[in-house]
Amino acid sequence: QEPQAGGTLNVVIQPEPPGLMIGLIQNGPTQMVAGDIYESLLRYDTDLNPHPGLAKEWSVSEDGLTYTFKLHEGVKFHDGEEFTSEDVKFSIDVFLRETHPRLRTSLEHLESIETPDPYTVVFKLKNPFGPFLGLFEPGTAPMIPKHVYEGTDFANNPANNTPIGTGPFKFDKWEKGSYIHLVKNEDYYLEGKPYLDEIYYHVIPDAASRAVAYETGKVDVLPGGSVENFDVPRIKEMENTCITDKGWELFGPLAWMWVNNDNPPLDDPKVRQAIMHAIDREFARDALWNGLGKVATGPVSSSTRFYSDATPDISYDPEKAKALLEESSYDGETIRLLGLPYGETWQRWAEAVKQNLAEIGMDVEIVASDVAGWNQKVSDRDYDLAFTYLYQYGDPALGVARNYFSDNAEKGSPWNNVANYQNPEIDKMFDEAALMVSPEDREKAYAEIQDIIVSDAPNIWLLELGFPTISRCNIHDPVTTAIGVNDSFRDTWIEK
Amino acid sequence: MSLLSIRDLTIALPEGADRDHAARDISFDLAPGEILCIVGESGSGKSMSANAVMGLLPEGVTPVSGRIDFDGRDILGLSEKEMLALRGSRISMIFQEPLSALNPLMRIGAQIEEVFEAHGALSGAERHEQALRLLTEVGIPDPQVTIRAYPFQLSGGQRQRVMIAMALALEPDILIADEPTTALDVTTQAQILELIENLRRKRNMAVIFITHDFGVVADIADRVIVMQTGEIVETGSADEVLLHPQHPYTNALIEAIPRLTGDHSGGRGDTGEPVLSVEGLCKTFSTGSGKFFGKRRVVDAVQDASFHLYKGETIGIVGESGSGKSTLGRCIVRLLAPSKGRVLLEGEDIAHMPGAELRERRRRIQMIFQDPFSSLNPRSRVSRILTEGPIAYGATPGDARKRAGELLELVGLDASAMSRFPHEFSGGQRQRIGIARALALDPAIVIADEAVSALDVSIQAQVLDLLADLKARLNLSMLFITHDLRVAARICDRIIVMQKGRIIETGPADKVLRDPDTDYTRSLLDAIPGQDYERALAGAG
Amino acid sequence: MRDFWKRYCRNRGALIGLLILTLVILIAILAPLLFPQSPWKMVQRPFLPPFSQGDLLLGTDAVGRDVMAGLAHGAYVSLLVGLVSTIVALAIGVPIGASAGYFAGRVDDALMRFTEFFQTIPSFALAIVLLATFQPSLTFVIIAIAIVSWPPVARLVRGEVLSLRTREFIEAATLSGLGNLQIITRHILPNALPPIIVLASLMVAQAILLESSLSFLGLGDPNIMSWGYMIGAARTVIREQWWLSFIPGMAILLTVLALNLIGEGLNDALNPRLTRKSK
Amino acid sequence: MTRFILGRLVKSVFILLAILILNFFLIHAAPGDPAAVMAGEAGAADEKFLADLRAQFGLDQPLYVQLWIYLKGAVQLDLGFSFRQQMPVADLIWNRLPATLLLTGAAFVLSLVLGVIAGVAASARQGTWGDTVISTLALLFYATPLFWVALMAVVVFSVWLGWLPGFGFETIGAGYTGFARALDIGRHLILPATTLGLFFMAIYTRMTRASMLEVSRLDFVKTARAKGLRHGVIQRRHVLRNALLPVITLAGLQAGQVFGGAVLTETVFAWPGIGRLMFEAINQRDYNVILGVFFVSAAMVLLFNLITDVIYVFVDPRIRLTE
Numbered sequence A: 001q002e003p004q005a006g007g008t009l010n011v012v013i014q015p016e017p018p019g020l021m022i023g024l025i026q027n028g029p030t031q032m033v034a035g036d037i038y039e040s041l042l043r044y045d046t047d048l049n050p051h052p053g054l055a056k057e058w059s060v061s062e063d064g065l066t067y068t069f070k071l072h073e074g075v076k077f078h079d080g081e082e083f084t085s086e087d088v089k090f091s092i093d094v095f096l097r098e099t100h101p102r103l104r105t106s107l108e109h110l111e112s113i114e115t116p117d118p119y120t121v122v123f124k125l126k127n128p129f130g131p132f133l134g135l136f137e138p139g140t141a142p143m144i145p146k147h148v149y150e151g152t153d154f155a156n157n158p159a160n161n162t163p164i165g166t167g168p169f170k171f172d173k174w175e176k177g178s179y180i181h182l183v184k185n186e187d188y189y190l191e192g193k194p195y196l197d198e199i200y201y202h203v204i205p206d207a208a209s210r211a212v213a214y215e216t217g218k219v220d221v222l223p224g225g226s227v228e229n230f231d232v233p234r235i236k237e238m239e240n241t242c243i244t245d246k247g248w249e250l251f252g253p254l255a256w257m258w259v260n261n262d263n264p265p266l267d268d269p270k271v272r273q274a275i276m277h278a279i280d281r282e283f284a285r286d287a288l289w290n291g292l293g294k295v296a297t298g299p300v301s302s303s304t305r306f307y308s309d310a311t312p313d314i315s316y317d318p319e320k321a322k323a324l325l326e327e328s329s330y331d332g333e334t335i336r337l338l339g340l341p342y343g344e345t346w347q348r349w350a351e352a353v354k355q356n357l358a359e360i361g362m363d364v365e366i367v368a369s370d371v372a373g374w375n376q377k378v379s380d381r382d383y384d385l386a387f388t389y390l391y392q393y394g395d396p397a398l399g400v401a402r403n404y405f406s407d408n409a410e411k412g413s414p415w416n417n418v419a420n421y422q423n424p425e426i427d428k429m430f431d432e433a434a435l436m437v438s439p440e441d442r443e444k445a446y447a448e449i450q451d452i453i454v455s456d457a458p459n460i461w462l463l464e465l466g467f468p469t470i471s472r473c474n475i476h477d478p479v480t481t482a483i484g485v486n487d488s489f490r491d492t493w494i495e496k
Numbered sequence B: 001m002s003l004l005s006i007r008d009l010t011i012a013l014p015e016g017a018d019r020d021h022a023a024r025d026i027s028f029d030l031a032p033g034e035i036l037c038i039v040g041e042s043g044s045g046k047s048m049s050a051n052a053v054m055g056l057l058p059e060g061v062t063p064v065s066g067r068i069d070f071d072g073r074d075i076l077g078l079s080e081k082e083m084l085a086l087r088g089s090r091i092s093m094i095f096q097e098p099l100s101a102l103n104p105l106m107r108i109g110a111q112i113e114e115v116f117e118a119h120g121a122l123s124g125a126e127r128h129e130q131a132l133r134l135l136t137e138v139g140i141p142d143p144q145v146t147i148r149a150y151p152f153q154l155s156g157g158q159r160q161r162v163m164i165a166m167a168l169a170l171e172p173d174i175l176i177a178d179e180p181t182t183a184l185d186v187t188t189q190a191q192i193l194e195l196i197e198n199l200r201r202k203r204n205m206a207v208i209f210i211t212h213d214f215g216v217v218a219d220i221a222d223r224v225i226v227m228q229t230g231e232i233v234e235t236g237s238a239d240e241v242l243l244h245p246q247h248p249y250t251n252a253l254i255e256a257i258p259r260l261t262g263d264h265s266g267g268r269g270d271t272g273e274p275v276l277s278v279e280g281l282c283k284t285f286s287t288g289s290g291k292f293f294g295k296r297r298v299v300d301a302v303q304d305a306s307f308h309l310y311k312g313e314t315i316g317i318v319g320e321s322g323s324g325k326s327t328l329g330r331c332i333v334r335l336l337a338p339s340k341g342r343v344l345l346e347g348e349d350i351a352h353m354p355g356a357e358l359r360e361r362r363r364r365i366q367m368i369f370q371d372p373f374s375s376l377n378p379r380s381r382v383s384r385i386l387t388e389g390p391i392a393y394g395a396t397p398g399d400a401r402k403r404a405g406e407l408l409e410l411v412g413l414d415a416s417a418m419s420r421f422p423h424e425f426s427g428g429q430r431q432r433i434g435i436a437r438a439l440a441l442d443p444a445i446v447i448a449d450e451a452v453s454a455l456d457v458s459i460q461a462q463v464l465d466l467l468a469d470l471k472a473r474l475n476l477s478m479l480f481i482t483h484d485l486r487v488a489a490r491i492c493d494r495i496i497v498m499q500k501g502r503i504i505e506t507g508p509a510d511k512v513l514r515d516p517d518t519d520y521t522r523s524l525l526d527a528i529p530g531q532d533y534e535r536a537l538a539g540a541g
Numbered sequence C: 001m002r003d004f005w006k007r008y009c010r011n012r013g014a015l016i017g018l019l020i021l022t023l024v025i026l027i028a029i030l031a032p033l034l035f036p037q038s039p040w041k042m043v044q045r046p047f048l049p050p051f052s053q054g055d056l057l058l059g060t061d062a063v064g065r066d067v068m069a070g071l072a073h074g075a076y077v078s079l080l081v082g083l084v085s086t087i088v089a090l091a092i093g094v095p096i097g098a099s100a101g102y103f104a105g106r107v108d109d110a111l112m113r114f115t116e117f118f119q120t121i122p123s124f125a126l127a128i129v130l131l132a133t134f135q136p137s138l139t140f141v142i143i144a145i146a147i148v149s150w151p152p153v154a155r156l157v158r159g160e161v162l163s164l165r166t167r168e169f170i171e172a173a174t175l176s177g178l179g180n181l182q183i184i185t186r187h188i189l190p191n192a193l194p195p196i197i198v199l200a201s202l203m204v205a206q207a208i209l210l211e212s213s214l215s216f217l218g219l220g221d222p223n224i225m226s227w228g229y230m231i232g233a234a235r236t237v238i239r240e241q242w243w244l245s246f247i248p249g250m251a252i253l254l255t256v257l258a259l260n261l262i263g264e265g266l267n268d269a270l271n272p273r274l275t276r277k278s279k
Numbered sequence D: 001m002t003r004f005i006l007g008r009l010v011k012s013v014f015i016l017l018a019i020l021i022l023n024f025f026l027i028h029a030a031p032g033d034p035a036a037v038m039a040g041e042a043g044a045a046d047e048k049f050l051a052d053l054r055a056q057f058g059l060d061q062p063l064y065v066q067l068w069i070y071l072k073g074a075v076q077l078d079l080g081f082s083f084r085q086q087m088p089v090a091d092l093i094w095n096r097l098p099a100t101l102l103l104t105g106a107a108f109v110l111s112l113v114l115g116v117i118a119g120v121a122a123s124a125r126q127g128t129w130g131d132t133v134i135s136t137l138a139l140l141f142y143a144t145p146l147f148w149v150a151l152m153a154v155v156v157f158s159v160w161l162g163w164l165p166g167f168g169f170e171t172i173g174a175g176y177t178g179f180a181r182a183l184d185i186g187r188h189l190i191l192p193a194t195t196l197g198l199f200f201m202a203i204y205t206r207m208t209r210a211s212m213l214e215v216s217r218l219d220f221v222k223t224a225r226a227k228g229l230r231h232g233v234i235q236r237r238h239v240l241r242n243a244l245l246p247v248i249t250l251a252g253l254q255a256g257q258v259f260g261g262a263v264l265t266e267t268v269f270a271w272p273g274i275g276r277l278m279f280e281a282i283n284q285r286d287y288n289v290i291l292g293v294f295f296v297s298a299a300m301v302l303l304f305n306l307i308t309d310v311i312y313v314f315v316d317p318r319i320r321l322t323e
């Protein structure tokens, strides 16, 4: 089918992003909108293979230490300035190193960036770093205009309110509390793209209202998580409605419960294993997540590279759980379960888990809190069990290791090793696996790692979440890459 | 020819009322230009009978039989629309409570003009003219200003005049006045009575005048109807009924009227130490909290009052409303803090005495209050009312109860009263309980503030007798505050006259009442209604 | 007392209200007996409609819990929240109002400023902040509700006391040598009671509504099955399983309605004007 | 008059400061801070990131210094900077305030006007079925949870019947201007304003009815009847005016509650007002915004109280002319 140009896309956004300057802020909604404005060097298909982005081609040296990117020529920022290798160097080496905590960790492996000519960028690494080629998506390594930011106070640069990137859409207007309006970038470097004239991101704070918005035709795209899961089946049945759970492969969102490995009786592996078997993940998937997603088998999501399915069984088995609990040191203590304050589904899930644990004889009290309280409690390790879900960024070295490294166990952040899992052997294995050049070697190493971690049961893995993106069927190609709607809508078109 | 003729009128009360009928088989006639007075104790059905004529009976109260003929038609058979045409134009009415009878949010003028409007009389400008003329006619000072005033800016007497102006606006044939002067002091009452009398004469208007004050009746009535529990017990010309009452009830009522003249026990000699000495007492109120347009207003309620009270003596404090009588009494018992001056109670100054010490002294000086309804806690049994004082001063509950029993007997109540609540007593009985309470602490002095004003004449007489008796038996000293000079005459040894916060005259009761020193006192005396009648009674008796 | 009862019964609405409330109270008390299992227990497949299965009269909710059991246990919570928070609010408001009215002058001024202060803050917003600060648990929900609902009590009590204070029987009590505390507790408050009782019945109703609003926003105690929680949890499925929010909504409505009717009945029965007439 | 208003304004300043201080400590006592929230949403952060953010927001200073800085700004009407939205709080609130004013104003006027009319109608028909219907409806609205009504209203009027938009402030992207835009906003306003107004309407209905009946029993009404005035005139001129006094007082006291109700209504109806702004700000620990909203809403309540007091003065001469 031949794409048709023109039309307005109405998309739900929730919550309202704090800002659109993606170099400074990387939360979900910011990524979603800024993904249309900013671009990175590569794009990833749903099997996580790299494709050209701002870089039209690239090569890796044999030793895995040198990466060379050739940039598209004639790419312009929205203010008309040309995009060159200098901008790449500035973005990675200066701006993001200063502001982007997740990228910063990976940049420790970077030796230098060279710009032999305006359209060539050469990255030199200190050591081989397997996941390096997976870093170049807009949420991790957005390209930022050097001429606007160089030498300024990044956080307070007035340009943050009128973001300027190279993307297919330009920022037009942000009516706080109502909508964000983007318009087509007429000077986009790919002929004929984007197809859409404009995009409205609608801010609708209540999940039920968001569903109504779709049903009454106010919006056409419901990105994953924007309506409550309970609403999905109904909306799915509507005329001219298509649903896909693609577009989350890079993130590989995995839900689990942190277990405070320090607190008795949870310091007893038997208790943790008992919990592991007490939880009915299939029920949660079917009743709470509309049957979307997959039951987790361990710390790595099946869409992530180097996933191993040969780990010890952790499936639902209440009898076994009871037996394990019987043998353990658990003695009727009240276990505090910290729910995730991200809407009804999570709340229901906490209630279901509480009930699951009650069935095997554990006394659980749910602790409610808002986002800030959740952060604080998890960071301070003031919990017994705590729901969470985290992205894996396609590679265990990027998104998994951080949660199991002994060194990462200090308090103060909700995304490091919050469980305080201490296993020097695993530390060493993670370190080595990240530096291996050959994918086959890495695969083997990670399989072993997964096996050990699952046996130790430091956390209770639950589900690989499936976030469905719902859109009208006459909107073609809303999701084309591994980051889904967080990528730009440059390939999307509306059939009239 | 009678203007209004009522025949066998019976008015039923709704279920749950204290009796079946507000009025039963009432019959009377009213001639043009005649003043007909209806008297009788509270609740006897006076108001309901009058309201029936206006077609303004409260909900649930309905005339069940009889007829009211006015102008050849039975009023009871008229439609609401026809009644509207009569009300205010042919028959008018004024009510007892002048403060609440006017709409607080409307200007005086507008309220008067409304009468014309209601009956489609006159044009706008003419209405205003007429309202002004009426205000002038009823003797409102400065009508040009008053017409633009709001009710709360007028005194009680002025408000009552406005009511009268309204009632007279369309020159009605009949004016019904339901206790129009009860809330006013004697001087104002005299003026209003005179006004009504004049208007009647000028316009040949018939008046139905409801009151329970025989003095007033004697001054204005042509004919009198006496009512008791809904029935007319006696009717006749004023002279017949007042001087030669036939019915025992009428007799009893007349008997109970306190006499201004007659024998007083006479002033006791100023002997011995006074139990109470008031020296240079002043009380200043400042009002107007500043909440809105906060101009502060300062009222000198009592200025430089001095007197002595001796053992066994009763001093009456009299004066027109607002002259500072109550304030003086309340300063003495320290319910109010005096601004200046001394109050020597048995030699000790309690005027500025602080808390605990004051409490100890204060039991020697007790008070009897005006309103028998609000002076007893409706939620306390009589036993508690009488015992909690002594208990607070350290008596054992047992002793206190015993004493309470004695007190009840002393004031003439049955011992069974102990376990009852105040609302189970009549007004007179309640006042007795109030007296018993005051005596429970064995005071040396009792202050009675309008202790009998709220009571019906017959009950008033009983209570006054009781007080006189107790005083003699217990050798009490008493300050008796009243605006009723007849009452003062009956019980006091000496009388203090107050005007605008000052004591302007003090002397033995006989002297003050017969031969006052000041014009003010004289004017008070002159305003007392029914003096001729009293003389006639005395002559007859 | 019999008198009072008779007057109360004259109001048909009030009787109905009393009937409903008694029923709710009974259910609340008997909930642990009628539904011995936890209301959180997942007993059947989710979204069973009402009356489709014998033992699950009102069907199941989004995770297969018995709605009827939730309703019964929720009755207990709602009433508890309503009663306790009202009692706490009275415990704050009555002393403040009574002191302000009784001592007048500067004390009154200070206390009324304090009350005004709490009335100026939008109450619901304050409740939200309180719960964000202290974390939602039943205790804090109750405290938060009490904190935002006492000012009207204080105002009412103050007004009553101000008018009672000048009544002659209070002066008589002063002259009888009673202390301030005795006068307030023995003479003033008992007489101020009727309007306070009426207000209290309305406050219980308001507290139940407030608790449900807070629960609806996710600020309730997550371990406790309340009606507000049930509505909040069911709002996402209001379209297909509308009864899941409708049923607890009706429960709140009926209970609050009952309390209001009772309040009106009390108002009639305790009204001094009516009382005096039938003396 | 001016003196009175000035006095009130001075008093208001103190109340506002007290509210700010109380809320400042309350909200700072809440667990978590804006930096942690923002980091939380980003899904990753390290110590440096958090420390940078905190320094940028001024959260690294002692609490009393922060309070002092805030109050110093507040008395100059500078409400600070929103950590999260990166714009001045005053701008943020200023953008949202009209929506809230429109919503609460509409709800308020609606509830007051309809409530009074219904109350008068009910009292005029006291004891008849008309009275029963109005009173019962009022009682029902009074007893129904606001958010529940909101949910049901959306389902019925927006989803089932499709008559009215179920949420939002205006049709986004329609590009209406002038009258068309006003009309569009008006259509969006109907559901939320009605929902918010219902509860208060119920209150005013009940209050007006009771007050009308109460005043009808007063002596001056009897006087008016004795004048021969027609029933309608008496009701309008004598009863209603007096009966409105307590309603006005109550309306003044309720300003704060209307705003509280707006938090719920704005959330359910996606109304871009400050109630929702505050609710979100609390969850995000955007301290300055929370305080700013409290400041503005309390100021509005105070202003409103002042206005009702002034109205009261014009309605009731007893207050105007004390002395």
Ligand SMILES: Nc1ncnc2c1ncn2[C@@H]1O[C@H](COP(=O)(O)OP(=O)(O)OP(=O)(O)O)[C@@H](O)[C@H]1O
Pocket: B013, B014, B017, B018, B019, B021, B022, B040, B041, B042, B043, B044, B045, B046, B047, B048, B049, B058, B059, B060, B061, B212
């Ligand atoms: N609105 C009413 N409803 C029921 N009963 C009433 C009502 N008003 C008066 N009554 C009763 O009607 C009877 C007569 O009352 P009415 O007011 O005529 O007495 P009154 O002679 O005017 O007394 P007073 O001197 O106290 O004014 C009394 O028993 C009273 O209790």
Ligand SMILES: Nc1ncnc2c1ncn2[C@@H]1O[C@H](COP(=O)(O)OP(=O)(O)OP(=O)(O)O)[C@@H](O)[C@H]1O
Pocket: B285, B286, B287, B299, B300, B301, B319, B320, B321, B322, B323, B324, B325, B326, B327, B328, B483
């Ligand atoms: N609490 C008060 N505040 C302000 N002014 C008061 C107060 N009490 C009394 N007054 C004023 O003091 C003056 C004297 O009042 P007081 O009550 O002593 O008069 P009275 O002689 O007892 O009158 P009455 O016969 O009407 O009872 C009046 O002008 C009154 O308005």
Ligand SMILES: [Mg+2]
Pocket: B046, B047, B048, B178
């Ligand atoms: Mg009468």
Ligand SMILES: [Mg+2]
Pocket: B325, B326, B327, B450
């Ligand atoms: Mg007096």
